[in-house]
Amino acid sequence: MADDVEAADGRQRTIRFDVLTLFPDLFQGYLSQSLLKLAIQRGLVQVHLWNIRDWATDKHQKVDDRPFGGGPGMVLMPEPVMDCVEAVRAKAEPAGRLLLLCGRYEGFDDRIRQLLDPVEVSVGDFVCNGGEVPAMVVIDTVIRLVPGVLGDEASAADESHSAPGRIEYPQYTRPRVFRGLEVPEVLLSGNHGAVARWREEQSRLRSERNTNG
Numbered sequence: 001m002a003d004d005v006e007a008a009d010g011r012q013r014t015i016r017f018d019v020l021t022l023f024p025d026l027f028q029g030y031l032s033q034s035l036l037k038l039a040i041q042r043g044l045v046q047v048h049l050w051n052i053r054d055w056a057t058d059k060h061q062k063v064d065d066r067p068f069g070g071g072p073g074m075v076l077m078p079e080p081v082m083d084c085v086e087a088v089r090a091k092a093e094p095a096g097r098l099l100l101l102c103g104r105y106e107g108f109d110d111r112i113r114q115l116l117d118p119v120e121v122s123v124g125d126f127v128c129n130g131g132e133v134p135a136m137v138v139i140d141t142v143i144r145l146v147p148g149v150l151g152d153e154a155s156a157a158d159e160s161h162s163a164p165g166r167i168e169y170p171q172y173t174r175p176r177v178f179r180g181l182e183v184p185e186v187l188l189s190g191n192h193g194a195v196a197r198w199r200e201e202q203s204r205l206r207s208e209r210n211t212n213g
C-alpha cells in the first residue's frame with residue numbers, strides 16, 4: 001500500500017477511503033482525533049462517507065427486509081446497496097483507493113456478494129453490531145503504512161506484525177523504578193549493540209509465547 005502512495009514524480013499521493021454505511025455519523029468522532037485527523041489535514045488521507053439509505057427507493061428509506069425461508073432479524077436488500085456501490089465506483093478512482101462496505105443486521109442479501117465478488121475482511125472471530133468498527137480498524141491499520149502519517153517512519157518497521165508472527169519487544173520510560181519494578185539495566189547501559197540484542201531476544205520470546213498461546 002505504501003508503494004501506491006508515492007507518485008512517479010515524487011509528489012505525495014493521497015490514499016482515499018470510501019465508506020458505505022447506514023450510520024455515517026458513527027465516524028465523526030473517529031475522524032476528528034489523533035493521527036487520522038492530522039493525516040486528513042495534511043492531505044495524506046481522505047475519508048468519504050456515503051449513506052446507503054440515500055439510494056433507497058421509497059419515502060421511508062427502507063434498506064432491509066425479512067429473509068426468505070424465515071429466521072430472526074432483517075437482511076440488507078440488494079437494490080439500494082448495489083446502487084450505492086455502483087454510484088461510488090463510477091466516480092474518479094485515484095490510485096490507493098479503498099471502498100469499505102459496512103454490513104448491518106443479519107448481513108447482506110447474498111446476491112450482493114455474488115455480484116461484487118468483494119474481498120471479505122474479518123478483524124477477528126467475533127461478531128460486531130455492524131461493519132463500522134471493523135472499517136475503522138482497517139483504516140487505522142492502513143494509514144500507518146502511508147509515508148508521513150507516523151511521526152517516525154521507524155515506528156512501523158519495528159512494531160508488532162511488521163513481520164509475520166512478530167510481537168514487539170517491551171518498552172519502558174521514566175521513572176526508573178515504579179512500584180518496585182525496575183527498568184532492565186541493559187536499557188540504561190548506553191550500549192546500543194547490547195540494547196539491540198536484548199530487544200531482538202525479547203521480541204523472539206514474546207512472539208513464541210503468543211504463537212504457543
